Amino acid sequence: MIVETVGIGYFLNISYETYNIFKDKKEAFVFTHLQFINDRFNLYGFSSKRERELFYRFINIDGIGPKLAIRLFSQDSYRNIENYILNEDVKSLTSLNGLGLKTAQKIMLELKGKIISHESSDTELVSVHDAVFALQELGFEPKKVEKVVKEIARKESDLEKIIKEALKVLK
Numbered sequence: 001m002i003v004e005t006v007g008i009g010y011f012l013n014i015s016y017e018t019y020n021i022f023k024d025k026k027e028a029f030v031f032t033h034l035q036f037i038n039d040r041f042n043l044y045g046f047s048s049k050r051e052r053e054l055f056y057r058f059i060n061i062d063g064i065g066p067k068l069a070i071r072l073f074s075q076d077s078y079r080n081i082e083n084y085i086l087n088e089d090v091k092s093l094t095s096l097n098g099l100g101l102k103t104a105q106k107i108m109l110e111l112k113g114k115i116i117s118h119e120s121s122d123t124e125l126v127s128v129h130d131a132v133f134a135l136q137e138l139g140f141e142p143k144k145v146e147k148v149v150k151e152i153a154r155k156e157s158d159l160e161k162i163i164k165e166a167l168k169v170l171k
Helices: 016-022 049-059 066-075 078-086 090-094 101-111 122-137 142-153 159-170
Strands: 002-005 008-014 031-037 040-046
Touching: 008 016, 008 066, 016 066, 031 049, 040 049, 040 066, 049 066, 049 078, 049 101, 049 122, 066 078, 078 090, 078 101, 090 101, 122 142, 122 159, 142 159
Parallel strands: 008 040
Antiparallel strands: 002 008, 031 040
């Protein structure tokens, strides 16, 4: 996909799902990741923050690079891949081309407890997901963070307030 901004075109590596979302649009907001490796810049594009964050989690696992992560997201939706991890469905994960049993098990081990389910509305989900991600990055235990954030999100939808309240509880 080529993205033009200020008269300059940039090539973005994207998943097939992201392509299908953007293919008929003249303008769109794209979440990106820039990688600099071997004197070369590589740009990766995503249709949502959640897809990009799953991508970040994947590329932080030894043996999974950006190209493999994008290839996996092109074979199945990132939401399905999240569900495979949540449900510990190694069989479905290994059905993706490029993933063997050992790598799939490694993904399950590394991401278990770091991904939350899709039980809520999209807006609420984004706030909950962003709050959980931020608090996990601060070093709090994933399961405890998710429980606390979900409880607070029942009463509050503002991301900043959710994080502040959660920090008070998690201290």
